[in-house]
Amino acid sequence: MLSYGECPPLLEFPFRRPRVSLPELTEDPQISENSRQVLFDDLQRSTLQLREQVSALQVRNRELEEYAHMVAHDLKEPLSVMGFSLQA
Numbered sequence: 001m002l003s004y005g006e007c008p009p010l011l012e013f014p015f016r017r018p019r020v021s022l023p024e025l026t027e028d029p030q031i032s033e034n035s036r037q038v039l040f041d042d043l044q045r046s047t048l049q050l051r052e053q054v055s056a057l058q059v060r061n062r063e064l065e066e067y068a069h070m071v072a073h074d075l076k077e078p079l080s081v082m083g084f085s086l087q088a
Helices: 022-027 033-087
Strands: none
């Protein structure tokens, strides 16, 4: 699997045009309106999927932080009880 830095830009896949910017692509008369629409639809779908994944990961991270806080509290409690019993 390629790393993020090794992946070619998104616009190189559908049109095999290296280093093409989005404004250049939309102004190119050789590319049909249908192809542009397909590209933008794919881009919107990918963006939506990424946003959903980010939201799911944020929820999961919150859950993990809460769990870590609970575990840390549960581990500290026996130590504090032992400390009080040793002082007495």
